[in-house]
Amino acid sequence: xxxxxxxxxxxxxxxxxxxxxxxxxxxxxxxxxxxxxxxxxxxxxxxxxxxxxxxxxxxxxxxxxxxxxxxxxxxxxxxxxxxxxxxxxxxxxxxxxxxxxxxxxxxxxxxxxxxxxxxxxxxxxxxxxxxxxxxxxxxxxxxxxxxxxxxxxxxxxxxxxxxxxxxxxxxxxxxxxxxxxxxxxxxxxxxxxxxxxxxxxxxxxxxxxxxxxxxxxxxxxxxxxxxxxxxxxxxxxxxxxxxxxxxxxxxxxxxxxxxxxxxxxxxxxxxxxxxxxxxxxxxxxxxxxxxxxxxxxxxxxxxxxxxxxxxxxxxxxxxxxxxxxxxxxxxxxxxxxxxxxxxxxxxxxxxxxxxxxxxxxxxxxxxxxxxxxxxxxxxxxxxxxxxxxxxxxxxxxxxxxxxxxxxx
Numbered sequence: 008x009x010x011x012x013x014x015x016x017x018x019x020x021x022x023x024x025x026x027x028x029x030x031x032x033x034x035x036x037x038x039x040x041x042x043x044x045x046x047x048x049x050x051x052x053x054x055x056x057x058x059x060x061x062x063x064x065x066x067x068x069x070x071x072x073x074x075x076x077x078x079x080x081x082x083x084x085x086x087x088x089x090x091x092x093x094x095x096x097x098x099x100x101x102x103x104x105x106x107x108x109x110x111x112x113x114x115x116x117x118x119x120x121x122x123x124x125x126x127x128x129x130x131x132x133x134x135x136x137x138x139x140x141x142x143x144x145x146x147x148x149x150x151x152x153x154x155x156x157x158x159x160x161x162x163x164x165x166x167x168x169x170x171x172x173x174x175x176x177x178x179x180x181x182x183x184x185x186x187x188x189x190x191x192x193x194x195x196x197x198x199x200x201x202x203x204x205x206x207x208x209x210x211x212x213x214x215x216x217x218x219x220x221x222x223x224x225x226x227x228x229x230x231x232x233x234x235x236x237x238x239x240x241x242x243x244x245x246x247x248x249x250x251x252x253x254x255x256x257x258x259x260x261x262x263x264x265x266x267x268x269x270x271x272x273x274x275x276x277x278x279x280x281x282x283x284x285x286x287x288x289x290x291x292x293x294x295x296x297x298x299x300x301x302x303x304x305x306x307x308x309x310x311x312x313x314x315x316x317x318x319x320x321x322x323x324x325x326x327x328x329x330x331x332x333x334x335x336x337x338x339x340x341x342x343x344x345x346x347x348x349x350x351x352x353x354x355x356x357x358x359x360x361x362x363x364x365x366x367x368x369x370x371x372x373x374x375x376x377x378x379x380x381x382x383x384x385x386x387x388x389x390x391x392x393x394x395x396x397x398x399x400x401x402x403x404x405x406x407x408x409x410x411x412x413x414x415x
């Protein structure tokens with residue numbers, strides 16, 4: 008027994024001291040933040056943008072590093088994560104969506120996000136249908152996919168070896184980071200609360216305009232609008248740190264960007280809308296409708312100002328108009344049922360707003376109807392522009408001119 012006493016002594020020192028026993032609290036916090044942020048970067052760049060959506064191609068060096076780091080810090084299997092995420096997009100906000108707060112409830116997704124992920128990861132139909140073109144080399148089959156627990160166990164040993172007993176706390180935070188940020192915040196809050204730049208067909212929102220903490224994934228509405236884009240920021244005030252990292256990799260020849268959000272270009276105003284106008288409208292429909300929504304909100308704001316100037320600082324009409332400014336630009340199925348009567352009252356009192364809403368729906372029909380020929384759609388677009396120009400509403404007239412200047 009005495010011959011083995013050194014083993015016990017070494018074990019005690021290993022768990023109590025660590026190689027960096029003199030590290031201060033700030034050193035420990037910095038180490039934890041850097042490692043968890045590196046994990047977030049690996050998820051957003053490798054798993055999400057490169058693997059799930061093929062928005063960029065990664066060189067073998069960063070690709071293998073990200074795979075190793077995710078195995079070490081999360082134990083997630085690339086094929087499982089990619090399959091579940093692709094299914095989320097394909098079945099978004101339906102009962103088949105693996106983690107939609109719309110169908111499962113925000114509380115369930117926030118508190119049981121990891122359980123939902125593990126349950127779906129066992130669904131072989133999901134893996135076979137959505138898991139194509141994910142890594143399937145020797146190291147993936149024999150290490151990363153087969154021994155998922157080994158990676159996170161090794162990380163625990165490293166944390167304890169570096170910092171002693173406090174390393175267990177660091178390891179616990181590292182293990183919780185992705186379940187909280189990805190499974191909770193993005194899958195939950197990112198489909199429940201926040202602002203929207205675009206009227207995507209789902210409930211996605213941008214949680215924050217500054218995508219730093221979760222690597223740019225905070226810009227979730229932008230992503231659902233342009234899912235195959237390597238860049239998630241679209242507005243001048245938005246920042247996507249994941250895109251910054253991609254640009255650095257690109258400058259080093261370690262990444263090739265396939266796609267970024269389309270940007271509507273304006274040229275000379277045509278005398279009449281034509282097939283090129285229709286092509287530009289369909290290709291840039293989200294941006295076009297986002298501009299229309301901004302104009303509609305401004306119109307509501309102008310009406311609010313007019314009501315206040317008339318001395319209506321309070322009252323039902325003012326309350327209805329506030330709701331109109333918040334909701335009137337949204338698709339009908341995204342407006343709460345208890346709000347719709349107030350919007351109807353606002354439009355009854357302000358026919359100009361009713362006209363703007365009706366014209367918005369007519370414009371949207373130009374790309375939602377699939378049983379209409381292209382020449383007929385062009386004719387309908389021309390009729391829409393003429394109707395806008397003859398409406399006497401400055402916003403519609405300016406919008407029609409902008410539309411006829413659009414470039415595909």
